[in-house]
Amino acid sequence: MSTIYSLxxxxxxxxxxxxxxxxxxxxxxxxxQLQAKTIHPDNDTLYIVNFWATWCGPCVxxxxxxxxxxxxxxxxxxxxxxxxxxxxxxxxxxIAFTAKKKLQNDVYMLNAGDPNMWINQIDTNWDGAIPVTVxxxxxxxxxFHEGDLxxxxxxxxxxxxxxx
Amino acid sequence: xxxxxxxxxxIFLCASFIKDGGYQVGDKAIxxxxxxxxxxxxxxxxxxxxxxxxxxxxxxxxxxxxxxxxRIIALNNKYAKLGYPVVAINPNDATAYPDDNxxxxxxxxxxKSFTFPYLVDDSQEIAKTYGASKTPHVFVLxxxxxxxxxxxxxxxxxxxxxASAVKVKYVEQAVDELLAGKPVVITSTKAIGCGIKWKQ
Numbered sequence: 357m358s359t360i361y362s363l364x365x366x367x368x369x370x371x372x373x374x375x376x377x378x379x380x381x382x383x384x385x386x387x388x389q390l391q392a393k394t395i396h397p398d399n400d401t402l403y404i405v406n407f408w409a410t411w412c413g414p415c416v417x418x419x420x421x422x423x424x425x426x427x428x429x430x431x432x433x434x435x436x437x438x439x440x441x442x443x444x445x446x447x448x449x450x451i452a453f454t455a456k457k458k459l460q461n462d463v464y465m466l467n468a469g470d471p472n473m474w475i476n477q478i479d480t481n482w483d484g485a486i487p488v489t490v491x492x493x494x495x496x497x498x499x500f501h502e503g504d505l506x507x508x509x510x511x512x513x514x515x516x517x518x519x520x
Numbered sequence: 521x522x523x524x525x526x527x528x529x530x531i532f533l534c535a536s537f538i539k540d541g542g543y544q545v546g547d548k549a550i551x552x553x554x555x556x557x558x559x560x561x562x563x564x565x566x567x568x569x570x571x572x573x574x575x576x577x578x579x580x581x582x583x584x585x586x587x588x589x590x591r592i593i594a595l596n597n598k599y600a601k602l603g604y605p606v607v608a609i610n611p612n613d614a615t616a617y618p619d620d621n622x623x624x625x626x627x628x629x630x631x632k633s634f635t636f637p638y639l640v641d642d643s644q645e646i647a648k649t650y651g652a653s654k655t656p657h658v659f660v661l662x663x664x665x666x667x668x669x670x671x672x673x674x675x676x677x678x679x680x681x682x683a684s685a686v687k688v689k690y691v692e693q694a695v696d697e698l699l700a701g702k703p704v705v706i707t708s709t710k711a712i713g714c715g716i717k718w719k720q
Binding site: 409411412414441443444445469470471472475476482483484485486 | 582583587653654674675678679680681682687688690709710711712713714715
């Protein structure tokens, strides 16, 4: 019993300290899986999806804004998904990058095949340049933005969609 | 007078909006005179024997452009002799990406033995007029009488990462159809790429 108790204490403290999840692997996600995660008609969680790549300067520059946004106590439900578009053959690079940047938001590498087939399914106005940020709420796309965002812009958009 | 000013302002706004959109398939493309890596200028009008062009906006630094280098060379090797040479244009702001400056373009062309012109769009006007947004971004043009008509806009093929796993070669398909005198079936595709770095 005491072992279980100390294990519990240990778990409690290890998660409450600055215990970064430095992952040695990274999951891939298909478009269908991404949609299943973000498009829920019957729940009011705000899903924030950011498409990025390690080779994209503006993307890398705005990643900390998403990390910061995740820390804001909103009192409402919000989930941030960082969808990486590096080449699947360069997975190791992405693992090393996310570890180095200590990314706390969920990171997935998109495995969706020909972009000509899936870009339009995210948004028909998107021509394929990144970064791109999309919000989903109650089963609907409520915000689409091509290009980078400042911390202030991101925070404002989040607040708007959390209160609406 | 006030109404006229508003009217003109609206027209101007619409015009600038259309310009930002770039070309659609079927539009007439403008010719250009740009500096090549051999320090000479190059323009499409000088290519008397060409039936059209495979214009590729590309650059040195972008991993997507690098992935496609060999395939761009292969396109030129296959289609230049059939009348559709590759014309590569680097539109990036070299101040933001020194990798993309003229000296580095020369180096890259030499090390990869480019068989096609590699031009610098220093003012970025051609990229803007065509509506290129990323690298690589392809525009297949066909000479019709004295005009250059846009026949295809988009990606080279459907798999950037792995050339051996490509299922559809979009550019080849379009040029093959033009050479056969057929209409192009897939006239535009979307692709991920490195956004063109515009000058401030």
